Amino acid sequence: MLEAFIYVSFIAFISGTVLPLLCRSKNARKASFGLSLLSSILLLVFAGTVLYTGKGPTFPVFRFLPGLDFTLVADRLSAGFILLIAAVVSGVSIYSIEYVEHAKSEARKSLQASLTNLFILAMLMVVLAGNMVGFLVFWEIMSLSSLMLVLHDYSSEENKKAGLFYFIMTSLSTAFLFMGFISLFRLTDSAEFGPLDYSTNDLTLPFLCLFTGFGIKAGLVPFHKWLPYAHPAAPSSISALMSGVMLKVAIYGFLRFLLSVSAPELWWGTLILMVGSLSAVLGVIYALKESDIKRLLAYSSIENIGIIFTGIGLYLIFKLEGLQYLALLSLAGACFHAFNHALFKSLLFLCAGSVVHATGTRNIEALGGLVKSMPHTAALFLIGSVSIVGLPPTSGFVSEMMLFQAYFYSSAVPDPLLKVLLIITLSVFALTSALAATLFVKIFGITFLALPRTKCAQEAAEVPKPMLLGEAVPAAFCILSGLFSSQILNLLGFDLGIPDMLPLGLILAGACGIVWLVVRNSGPTKARISKETWGCGILAQHPTMEYSSAGFSEPLVVIFKKIYRTEISSTRTYSDTRESIFKNGTARMYLIKVFEKRLYLPVASAVSHVSSQVSRMQSGKLDTYVLYVFIAVLTLMTFTRYFA
Amino acid sequence: MNASFLLFALLNTGFILLVSPFFMSLIKKVKASAQGRKGPRLLQSYFDLRKLLQKEVVYSPNSSGIMRITPYLNLAVLLLASLFVPIVFIPDAPAGIGNIIVFLYLLAIERFFMALCGLDAGSTFGGMGSSRLMSLSAVIEPTMVIAFAALAYVLRTMNFHEMFAITAGSTIPESPTLPLISISLFIIIIVETGRIPVDNPATHLELTMMNEAMILEQSGKNLALIELAHAVKQTILMAVLINILAPWGLATELTLAGFVVSCLYFLVKASLLAGIIGLFESSIAKMRLFRLPSFYMMAFFFSALTILMEVFA
Numbered sequence: 001m002l003e004a005f006i007y008v009s010f011i012a013f014i015s016g017t018v019l020p021l022l023c024r025s026k027n028a029r030k031a032s033f034g035l036s037l038l039s040s041i042l043l044l045v046f047a048g049t050v051l052y053t054g055k056g057p058t059f060p061v062f063r064f065l066p067g068l069d070f071t072l073v074a075d076r077l078s079a080g081f082i083l084l085i086a087a088v089v090s091g092v093s094i095y096s097i098e099y100v101e102h103a104k105s106e107a108r109k110s111l112q113a114s115l116t117n118l119f120i121l122a123m124l125m126v127v128l129a130g131n132m133v134g135f136l137v138f139w140e141i142m143s144l145s146s147l148m149l150v151l152h153d154y155s156s157e158e159n160k161k162a163g164l165f166y167f168i169m170t171s172l173s174t175a176f177l178f179m180g181f182i183s184l185f186r187l188t189d190s191a192e193f194g195p196l197d198y199s200t201n202d203l204t205l206p207f208l209c210l211f212t213g214f215g216i217k218a219g220l221v222p223f224h225k226w227l228p229y230a231h232p233a234a235p236s237s238i239s240a241l242m243s244g245v246m247l248k249v250a251i252y253g254f255l256r257f258l259l260s261v262s263a264p265e266l267w268w269g270t271l272i273l274m275v276g277s278l279s280a281v282l283g284v285i286y287a288l289k290e291s292d293i294k295r296l297l298a299y300s301s302i303e304n305i306g307i308i309f310t311g312i313g314l315y316l317i318f319k320l321e322g323l324q325y326l327a328l329l330s331l332a333g334a335c336f337h338a339f340n341h342a343l344f345k346s347l348l349f350l351c352a353g354s355v356v357h358a359t360g361t362r363n364i365e366a367l368g369g370l371v372k373s374m375p376h377t378a379a380l381f382l383i384g385s386v387s388i389v390g391l392p393p394t395s396g397f398v399s400e401m402m403l404f405q406a407y408f409y410s411s412a413v414p415d416p417l418l419k420v421l422l423i424i425t426l427s428v429f430a431l432t433s434a435l436a437a438t439l440f441v442k443i444f445g446i447t448f449l450a451l452p453r454t455k456c457a458q459e460a461a462e463v464p465k466p467m468l469l470g471e472a473v474p475a476a477f478c479i480l481s482g483l484f485s486s487q488i489l490n491l492l493g494f495d496l497g498i499p500d501m502l503p504l505g506l507i508l509a510g511a512c513g514i515v516w517l518v519v520r521n522s523g524p525t526k527a528r529i530s531k532e533t534w535g536c537g538i539l540a541q542h543p544t545m546e547y548s549s550a551g552f553s554e555p556l557v558v559i560f561k562k563i564y565r566t567e568i569s570s571t572r573t574y575s576d577t578r579e580s581i582f583k584n585g586t587a588r589m590y591l592i593k594v595f596e597k598r599l600y601l602p603v604a605s606a607v608s609h610v611s612s613q614v615s616r617m618q619s620g621k622l623d624t625y626v627l628y629v630f631i632a633v634l635t636l637m638t639f640t641r642y643f644a
Numbered sequence: 645m646n647a648s649f650l651l652f653a654l655l656n657t658g659f660i661l662l663v664s665p666f667f668m669s670l671i672k673k674v675k676a677s678a679q680g681r682k683g684p685r686l687l688q689s690y691f692d693l694r695k696l697l698q699k700e701v702v703y704s705p706n707s708s709g710i711m712r713i714t715p716y717l718n719l720a721v722l723l724l725a726s727l728f729v730p731i732v733f734i735p736d737a738p739a740g741i742g743n744i745i746v747f748l749y750l751l752a753i754e755r756f757f758m759a760l761c762g763l764d765a766g767s768t769f770g771g772m773g774s775s776r777l778m779s780l781s782a783v784i785e786p787t788m789v790i791a792f793a794a795l796a797y798v799l800r801t802m803n804f805h806e807m808f809a810i811t812a813g814s815t816i817p818e819s820p821t822l823p824l825i826s827i828s829l830f831i832i833i834i835v836e837t838g839r840i841p842v843d844n845p846a847t848h849l850e851l852t853m854m855n856e857a858m859i860l861e862q863s864g865k866n867l868a869l870i871e872l873a874h875a876v877k878q879t880i881l882m883a884v885l886i887n888i889l890a891p892w893g894l895a896t897e898l899t900l901a902g903f904v905v906s907c908l909y910f911l912v913k914a915s916l917l918a919g920i921i922g923l924f925e926s927s928i929a930k931m932r933l934f935r936l937p938s939f940y941m942m943a944f945f946f947s948a949l950t951i952l953m954e955v956f957a
Contacts, residue, residue, distance in 0.1 A: 368766075371708040378708075391753045392746055404745045404789070408796045411954070419955045423948060426793060427786035434785030437752060438778035441759045445774065450766030451706055499740025504724070511720035519716070519865055523698040533704040533765040533861060541706070547763065547771025555779035559937055 003057040005046040006072070006128070009039030013124070016117035020110040029113040030097055036117055037093040043086035043124070050079035051492055059130075071130030073193070077259065081127045081252045084339045087477055088244045088346045089120050095350050095470025096237045098463075102357060103152070103235070112152055112235060119145040119241060123249050132181040132191045135253070139177065143170040146246060149238045150230050162233035169216055169226040176213030177253075180206045195260050203261060207268055210257050217250035220309060221279040222595050224302045228290075231298035232362060236353020239294060243301045244346035248338050251308055255335075258312065266320050270421060273313025277425045280306025280432040285563055287439050288556055289591065291549040292362045293352045296443055297345065300388065303432060304341040308334050310429060311403050317422075318406070321413050326406050329496050332489070333402030340387070340395040340481065347384040347474040351377050354467055355447065358460040364443065365549050369452035373460045378448045380471045385440040387478040390433055393501040393508070395482035400433060402498055435556070442552045451543040565592040648898060652735035653727055659907060660726045660883075664875035665689035667882070667918045674922025675846075689875065696868035704765040704861055711764045714757045715862070715869035722876045725750040729883045732906050733895040734809050742805040744792045751836065754873065755781055762858035773857025776933065780842070780854070784835050784940050791828040791947040795888065797954055798822060804884070811891040821950045826889045828950075831943035833885060837878045839921065841931040841939065879914070886913045 016035040020028045050056045056074030063069050074082070096116060103109045122142035129135040147170065151163040183206045185191055216223040231239045258264065283302030290296045311334025318327035354377045355370065356362050371378040387394040390401075407426045413419055452458040462468075481488065486500040532541050557564060572585035617628070669689045676683025685691075703711060727737070728747045740746060755777065762774035798819045799807045811822075835842050838855040848856055855874070862870055887894060893909030895902030931939060 369706070371710070375709075386756070389752070389756060390749065391756060392749050397749055401743075401745050401749070405802065408745070408793050408802055411797045411800075416955050420952070423790070423793075423951055423955075427790055427944070427948075430786045430789035431782065434752075434782035437756055438782050441756060441763070441774060441778050445760055445763035445771075449708060449710065449760065449763045450771075497739075499743045499746055500738070501740070503738050504740055504746065507727070508720060508724050511723045512716055515716050515719050515723070515869070519697070519869065523865055524700040527701040527703055527864075529705055530702045531705065533706055533767045535767055535769075541766065543766070545768050546766045547768065547775060552771065552775045553779075555776055555933065556782065558934055559779065559783060 001057075002046060002049060002074075003059055005042045006057075006059075006074070009042045009046075009124070010121070012036070012039040012042075013117050013121035017114050017121065020113040024106050024110045026101065029100055029109060032113045032117055033093045033097045033100075036089060036120060040086040040089040040093060043082055044090070046074075047079045047083035047086060050074055051076055051083065054493070068133060069131065070134045071192070072128045072134075073130040074128060077252070077255060078127050080335060080339070081248060082124065084248055084342045085120070085124055085127065085245050087339075088241065088342050088474065091346060091350065091470045091473035092116075092237050092240050093470070094473065095240075095353075095467050097470075098466040099235070099237050099353060099357070099470075108152060112149065112238075115145050115149050115152075116238065116241070119149060119238075120245075123241075123245055126249050127252055131193060132185065135193075136174070136177065136181065139253075140174060142246065142249065143174065146170075146234075146238070146242055150234045152235060152238075153233070156233075159233040162229040166226045166230040169223065173213045173216035173223075173250075176209045176216065180209030180213055180257075183209065193256055193260060195262055203264075206257075207261075207264075210254065211268075211272070214250045214254040215275070215309075218247050218254075218305045218309075219279075219302050220275055220305060221282050221302065222599055224279065224283065225595055225600060227298040227302055228286075228295045231301075231349075232292055232294040236294070236349050236356065239297075239353070240346035240349035243298065243349060244342040247301060247305055248342055251305070251312075251338055255312070258316070264316055264320065266317065269313050269316030269320060270418075271313075272309055272316060273421070273425055276306045276309030276311075276313050277428045277432075278306070279303070280310060281428050281435070282306075282563070284432055284435040284439055285556075285560055288435065288442070288553040289564060291365050293355065293364050293367075293443065293447065294349070294362055296364075296439070297348055297352060300436065300439065301341075301345055303436060304337070304345065304388070307400070307403070307429070307432070308338050308341070310334075310425065311337060311406075314403065314406055314410075317413070317418065318410075321415070321418070323412055326409055326412070328494070329402055329409075329498075330406040332494055332496060333399050333406060336395075336402065336485075336489075337399035340399050340478070343474040343477045343481070344384045344387040344396060347380065347471055347478065348388065350467070350471045350474070351381040351384060354463040354471070355381075355460075357467075358463060359456045361454075361456055364446045366454040367447045367452070367457045368450050368543060368546065369448070369457060370460055371448040373458075374448075374462045376462060376468050377471070378444075380468070380475050381448065382444060383475045383478060385444050387482070389437045389440050393482050393505040395478050395485065398482055398485040398498070398501060402496065403429065405498060438553075438556065442549060446547075446549045446552065450546045451541065453543045453546070453548075565594055566590065567592050646736060649735045649737055649741075651898065652730070652733065652737075655732045655903065656730060657723055657726045659732055660876055660879050661723075661872070663911065663914070664872065664879040665693060667879060667914060668871075668875045670915060670918045671922040671925070672846075674919050675926050678923060678926035689871075693868050693872060696871070697865055699864035701864040701866050704767075706766045707764045707861065710757070710760050711861070711866075714761045715866040715873075717757055718754045719869045719873040719876070721750050721753045722873045722880070726876060726880055728804050729880050729887070730805055730808055730894070731883050731887075731910050732903050733898045734805050734812070735898070737805055742803040744796060744802055744804060747804065748788060748792060751877070754877065758855075758858055758870075761862075765861040767861060769853075769857045769860050773854050773860075776854045777858065780835070780933075780936055780940075783937050784832070784943075787828060787940055787944040787947060788832055790944060790951065791825055791832060794821070794825050794828075794947045794950040794954075797951055798825070804887075808887045808891060808894060809896055811888055812894040812896055814891075821953055822888060824946055824950045824953075826885060828943045828947040829881075829885045829888065831939075831946075833878070833881045833921070834924070835940070836881055837874070840925040841928050842936060844930050882914050882917050883910070886910065886917060 012035040016032040020032045054076055059072035061069050061071050100109050100112050103112055122138050122145055125138040126142055129138055147167055150166050153159050187202055219227045280303050283299050283306055287296050287299030311330045314330035315327050387396040390396040410422045483501050483505050489496060535541055566589055568589045570587035573583045575581040575583045669684055669686050673683040725747060728742050759774035759778050762770035796802050798821055799810050801807055838845055843854040859870055890913055893905055895906045
């Protein structure tokens with residue numbers, strides 16, 4: 001019975017993919033997104049049932065070729081991630097019905113609708129895949145469909161570069177996954193995902209390959225640079241899916257591997273914890289310097305992925321130290337944060353899409369005052385911000401609190417050195433969450449509050465209802481899954497002893513009500529609107545006097561100037577020979593892209609150097625190639641004779 | 645939620661609301677006498693609040709709903725936070741009330757909306773205040789979390805109510821590391837309430853102000869709410885320090901005598917602490933903005949040191 005849900009949604013997504021291609025009309029696109037909405041609801045029911053009962057349906061084995069089976073699994077882990085996919089997709093589908101109509105041409109609109117469905121289907125199938133072959137096939141479909149969506153506006157130079165960057169990184173990720181899976185296959189002789197139970201020495205290579213592969217896709221530092229390029233290039237609904245869901249699919253893959261290893265090693269945990277903490281803090285620090293709204297959100301995704309990996313690292317450490325409760329708490333925290341991040345980040349990207357749609361710019365320095373022209377979008381964006389900053393009683397708070405709680409209880413870890421590591425990463429984690437608050441005060445404040453800074457912000461108008469409704473769905477999830485977090489976790493059988501948000505929320509609401517009632521009945525009830533903001537006797541207030549995005553983050557930029565590495569260069573010419581009378585000159589101050597300069601470019605130039613050497617062998621003559629084949633066969637034969 | 649907790653909520657929150665403005669005036673008085681001035685009356689804060697509550701609110705035409713909601717929300721948040729810090733007696737609280745992480749994040753809510761409020765009217769001063777507040781609070785956050793983690797570490801619980809029950813049961817500080825944590829807690833009070841050397845609550849000069857800059861646009865009833873919320877925050881934070889370092893007299897269960905004794909003891913101890921804060925403020929100069937992170941590092945070292953001592957002891 002349950003498996004029917006999967007089949008129906010599979011068919012729905014396929015028809016959603018094909019339909020807009022066959023018939024390029026608005027109705028076909030509407031039907032296409034309607035189908036994805038329908039299947040997301042089916043999937044919500046499916047995932048909820050599997051999560052609750054803990055038992056998934058068994059699927060038959062699909063045999064493509066002898067030895068190439070395709071199996072599906074739906075256990076609790078995959079059900080959790082299906083729930084995440086379905087929750088985000090339901091909002092994105094509603095949003096896209098209207099949003100997709102703003103693409104440039106009819107062909108692009110239909111293509112976007114079709115590819116969105118394919119992309120969602122691929123992500124769903126990656127999570128459902130029961131063996132490595134299926135996983136990799138759908139992983140590639142997922143990567144390529146998202147690549148095409150990133151390149152949807154391929155005429156702009158910037159987007160081309162973003163697409164190329166994304167393509168290289170995602171291929172690199174797949175290459176590492178291939179290596180990891182092949183080395184696993186060599187150990188077990190089986191392509192199924194199953195318990196991995198052998199001497200730990202063998203697993204170093206698969207672990208490193210899979211951690212790198214999934215890390216690239218998830219956007220861990222230092223492999224994070226594709227995110228701030230790809231997200232601004234993609235349409236906002238796609239950014240929401242990529243940031244909300246695709247990054248989580250990578251985390252799913254990594255968890256699937258990690259949880260099947262019966263005897264992981266402690267250094268895995270410390271490595272994951274350190275990389276996770278570093279990603280989290282660097283992600284948010286880089287975000288502070290940005291003023292492109294989608295790039296800001298992309299950096300903030302890096303931060304949140306870092307937090308999730310922090311949780312996974314803590315899980316491994318606590319598990320190996322024999323602290324079952326803390327291990328469970330951190331793992332549940334990581335998974336819950338993955339779920340929450342999917343929701344509030346897709347909400348924020350959708351709202352950012354609305355803002356970009358209404359104003360035509362991504363630069364928040366040009367915005368301002370949108371709270372008056374777009375009040376609903378502003379309210380929804382505020383819900384997303386409050387949730388991502390982790391203010392109680394929203395969902396973002398609950399998952400961060402679970403990790404904090406695990407950290408605070410970590411005094412039970414016996415190893416003193418490990419404790420010191422935990423204290424350091426705890427302070428980094430605290431710094432991250434506080435910087436995130438600063439970041440979102442900046443985004444919300446500069447974008448939505450005060451006076452509009454440019455004409456495009458002045459002329460903004462509220463977006464159509466379907467877009468608002470699409471944003472409201474994840475917003476509702478953010479609040480409800482926060483308020484009812486303890487109840488939901490109890491229902492799933494996890495008694496983690498975390499504070500119940502429901503009474504807190506109720507008391508807070510009650511306190512607001514009491515304060516309001518008491519104050520309303522004292523003194524005058526009417527408020528007065530003055531002529532202008534008080535400004536020390538200025539004649540008229542001008543938007544240029546407002547705090548700007550760069551100005552807002554200036555104190556932190558000064559405090560963290562070691563990390564930002566700005567470079568100042570100047571050229572001057574003088575009127576006299578003694579260089580005392582200045583004639584003219586230029587000065588430039590820019591941010592050194594440390595990772596690009598020190599890591600990406602050297603690797604890229606090394607690769608292009610090697611390939612230019614290889615290309616010398618390409619003569620274009622048939623007999624030379626036959627010679628190469630001959631030599632290769634001989635070498636292989638010799639090799640197998642003596643070494644295998 | 646049981647009757648005892650309901651009673652606690654009324655008594656504790658009522659008591660905190662009642663005495664909070666007093667400590668604001670007291671600190672001003674101490675500062676004034678240290679500077680050779682006469683200073684305001686001890687009840688001046690109450691008069692100010694009453695006066696403000698009877699005035700109408702004036703909004704800037706640029707301001708939005710944020711400006712209108714924040715004063716109410718912030719006071720409500722701090723009233724909720726006041727349930728976390730028992731002063732009159734220690735009740736049987738429902739799970740979650742008293743959790744130190746929730747407490748930290750309740751303070752974060754107040755800060756977040758205050759900072760948005762500063763940006764709302766589009767005034768340069770407000771933006772400056774928000775920017776400084778959020779930046780510096782981000783830098784102090786590791787210290788706060790580590791100090792609270794150290795508390796949890798030493799007292800083996802994450803709940804203020806349980807912590808205070810432990811400390812109140814002993815005559816000397818439970819662990820020799822508690823006085824060390826108290827230094828961090830004291831610095832946290834100074835930072836969170838915006839006092840010298842971090843911020844100067846007595847001036848309206850653009851070079852020195854943070855909190856005052858953000859509330860420049862507030863007026864009338866809203867200003868009263870914000871001032872009251874600020875006073876409540878100060879009392880709560882002082883109560884945390886007092887109950888950790890000098891918990892004598894805190895009743896562990898509800899009796900009339902216990903309640904009266906707790907209140908009186910708290911008044912005396914908090915007045916002493918307020919005096920110390922006033923003297924501390926008078927004896928030190930306002931720091932340059934970018935010197936502050938190193939001041940915060942000091943607090944960080946004290947709390948990290950505490951944990952490390954426990955770890956390697």
